[in-house]
Structure formats: C-alpha cells, structure tokens
Amino acid sequence: MPLVTSTEMFKKAYEGHYAIGAFNVNNMEIIQGIVSAAKEVQAPLILQVSAGARKYANHVYLTKLVEAAIEDSGLPICLHLDHGADFEICKSCIDGGFTSVMIDGSHHSFEDNIELTKRVVDYAHSKGVVVEGELGQLAGIEDDVNVSAENASYTQPDQVEEFVSKTGVDSLAIAIGTSHGAFKFKPGQKPQLRFDILKEVEKRLPNFPIVLHGASSVVPKYVDIINKYGGNLDNAIGIPEDMLREASKMAVCKINIDSDLRLAMTAGVREYLALHPEHFDPRQYLKPARENIKDVVKHKLVHVLGCDGKA
Template sequence: MLVTSKEMFRKAYEGGYAIGAFNVNNMEIIQGITEAAKETMSPLILQVSAGARKYAKHVYLMKLIEAAIEDTGLPICVHLDHGEDFEICKSCIDGGFTSVMIDGSKHSFKDNIRLTKQVVDYAHEKGVVVEGELGRLAGIEDAVNVSAEDSSYTDPGQVEEFVRSTGVDSLAIAIGTSHGAYKFKPGQKPQLRFDILEEVEKRLPGFPIVLHGASSVIPEYVAQINEFGGAMPNAIGVPEDMLRKAAHMAVCKINIDSDLRLAMTAGVRKHLAEHPDHFDPRQYLTPGRDNIRALVAHKMIHVLGCNGKAY
C-alpha cells in the first residue's frame, strides 16, 4: 500500500536508523530497489525528481510503483524530490504522491517560509507530508545546479522558527554533502559538519532530519565504468561510516541517487563490453538491475540499518 513517511520516521528516530530514499525513473531501477527492500524487509521511500517525472511521465511511474507494491507487499512512500514551486507540488499531491519536498532554499528565509507553508497547508489537507529545506547543497542533479560559491551550511539558529512557522514534517539540512558524483575535490578529506547536526538535534528534539546528496560513489562501480570506457577518476562520495553515524543521530531519511546511476551504468557497460554482439535491452539491462538490487540491499543492511524494520 502507499503510505506517508510519518510512521517510518517516528520508528527510525526512536530506533536509531534511517530510511533510504531512492530516486527512480524506469522499470528496472524500481524493480531492483523494491526487490532489495523485500529481501531485507526494509521500509522504503521511492522518490521522483522533476526530471524523472518529465522523462518517464507521472502516470507511468505511478503504475510501476503500484505494480511493485502488488509484487512485494511492501508499504511504500512516494516522494517528490526537490519540488521547486507550489504548482509541481500540487500536481504530485493531486496525482497520488504521499510525500513532497518543497525546496525553497534558493529564496530568502522569509520567502522560503512563505512558500513552504503554502505547500504544507495544501498537502496536509490531502493527508500528504512535506519536507522543507534550509541551507543549500552544492552540486548538480537534474534541475538542481548550485555552485560551491552559492552553497551554504544550514544555520541551526533558524531551524526552530522555520519548523514552527511552516508546519513541515521533516527538514533537509546542509552539513557538507552535495549532489552528483564529485562531492569532494581530489585530495580533499571528506568531512561532514556533525556539529551542525548535533545543534539542530538539540533545537528540534525528536524531529526527523534529511540528508540530500548522500551517495557514497561506490569505488567498485566507478572502477568498472572507467574500465569500460568511462572517465570518472575524480569521483568521490560520502564515506559510509559518516552516513551510519548520521543515521544513529537525528537523520531519518538519506537520499541516494548517484550510486544508483553508477551501479546501473557499470552493469550495462560491462555487459556490452563482454558481449558486443548483444542488442536486446533485456540482456544488458538485467545486470544493471542486478547491480541496483545488490547496492540497495547493502545500503539497507550496512549503512542505513533499516533491514527488518518494514511494517
């Protein structure tokens, strides 16, 4: 069945683990993710960006997710990732999503509150939950493109007023993660601002926090891509031990997208390199889907700690 993330987050906060929010845009990715969730009995959030919605179309994605629910029997939350305005949030709410993110981080604090509250008011009338954002992550992912110069850490001094004024159900913060596969410069030691997370947790006790841009850029998949014609020698992600630490704190939702792309691409490239005569999409998409399933199961068990927590 389709569910909101409200109960998921309550249990995750109390249990000291996080829920994986995995971006989807085609059948094979949805199948790989949901099969892994079923195998590990993990709660699950499937999230859709504006770019994915444009590529696959809203109706196709919803029907694929409905099929996944029927196939696995799992409760699944469907979430809009980085909604940039009220209109796209409204469209997704009206179209069956159970959760939306309104990303007003590019606006002033006052305008961010105004826009976020507008979405919250509409969503809550429909029984849909809302994620807001304070602080700006650097990097590129679909329509999100923020330079390092324009990025900013979340100010813990603003979180209480923001949550109180908007009524949001969860809050995405910026503590050093970033979108894309190049999260840190070559030679730069990956580091997250856990001091900011700790201060936010003190100011918002029991409130679910979200990390965006949290792919670890698995070296195995990067190496496989490079072996078969890629050029990603400087791809560096967030160390998994840091994500585990965040999951034990106030972080209840960790977004993963780039790792899925890398896993799928690595499987497809390897297969086509080893079988250049194959032209049937079923032949080369199958190893991509298998990589997705293995990756997501690994994340759920060894990073998020949410295995066995499906309800």
C-alpha cells in the same frame, strides 16, 4: 497495501536510531532492483521522483510502477517528490497520488522560503500528504538542481525552530557537507560532515526527523568498471559510509541515494555491452544493471541505514 506517508516510518526510525533509504527512480528496472533488495531484507522504502524523472518517464507511468511494486512486495512504500521547485509541481504530485513532497525553497531568502513552504504544507496537509522542507544549499548537480560550491551554504541552526514552527513541515533537509552528484569534492579534499551542526539542530528540534540529500558513497567497484570501459570518473568521491551510519543513529531519519544507483546501472550496461558487443536486446544488458541496483541497495539498507527487518 496502499501507499503510505513517511510519518510512521520516521517515528520508528528516530526511536530506533536508524534511517530510511530514499532512492530515486526513473524506470522499471531501477524500481525492480530497489524493491527486490528491500523485500529480501524486509526494509521500508521511500521511492522518490525528481522533476527530471517525471519529464523522462511520465508521472502516470512512474506512479503505476510504484503501485505494482507495492502489490508485488507487500512492503510499506512512500512515494515522494524530490526537490519540488514550486507550488505547482508539488500540487500536481499531491493531486496525482504522491504521499509525500519536498518543496525546495532553499535558493530563496529565509522569509520567502517560509512563505512558499507554508503554502505547500497547507495544501498538502489538507490532502493527507506530508512535506519536507529545506534549509541551507547543497553544492552539486542533480537533474534541475545545480548549485556551485561558491553558492552552497550550511544550514544555520538558529533558523530551524522558526522555520519549522512557521511552516509546519513534517521533516527538514539540512546541509552539513553532503553534495549532489558523483563529483562531490575537489581532488585531494577530504569529505567531512558537520556533525556539530547536526547535533545543534537535533537539540533545537527534539524528536524531529532530519533528512540528508546528496548522500551517495560513489561505490568504487562501479566507478572502476565504468572507467575500464571508457568512463572518466577518476575524481569521483562520495560520502564515507561510516559518516552516514553515524548520522542515521542521530536525528537523520531519511538518507537520499541517487548517484550510486546511476553508477551501478551504468556499470552493468557498459560492462555487458563491452563483453557482448554483438547483443542488442535491452533485456540482456538491463538484467545485470538491475542486479547491480539490487546489490547496492541491499548493502545500503543493511550496512549503512540499518533499516533491514523494520518493514
């Protein structure tokens, strides 16, 4: 089975009131953990690569690892560029075999965002690749994306119809209160998603797939392990999973998860090395890290996204 686009995935997800998990990948162990979980519960997958991941692991290595995952699992897998900053990086990924790209023009003016996004859409569609755009800015830090709380902004529902019609995007990332990173909220601040905005967007864009970025829940058990072995994540607060489940039953067809994977992997490595300080074989300490990835992804697929059995 070759790489697929997200078009059919999103159509089924919208009609079935569930969401597809979009998991960020950086190396072999992360890909193996994600794919092993999805294969076990027969879930479709979006494996997404950030600009930082391409710099770290190299575009070719990552695409070949994803191709190996398809061969090993037989699952429908979409390879997606996460937060493409400009036309050039989107073009590079399109030409390099990606089946989906995100162009993030949210930091531009509305008019410039439309112009940039349409340019990417025109090129991508000519190559059979789908495009995700973004309106509104999420706070937080993820690789090259760094938006302060002061500069974050909710999506304005009255802009979505014009944006989609003028750009031709295939899906739209909106800002309703999620945030990148593990430190999503200030201490004592209660996480809250703006479902009123989501409902208004859904009304204005019927049957159109919506995307949530920054949707990690910051799994407490991994935070506790990291803190136990020298970490400092006491103020890490994620998005409550019941809110994500509610969103996935509405227009949200794609939910991005990255920080939870980083926490799970780091917890596995830290705990193993703390308990076995004499070991220096990466295969030994990356094995529990990979198992943690599998556990957290399986939980998300079944209990949060509801996409198990949908492959």
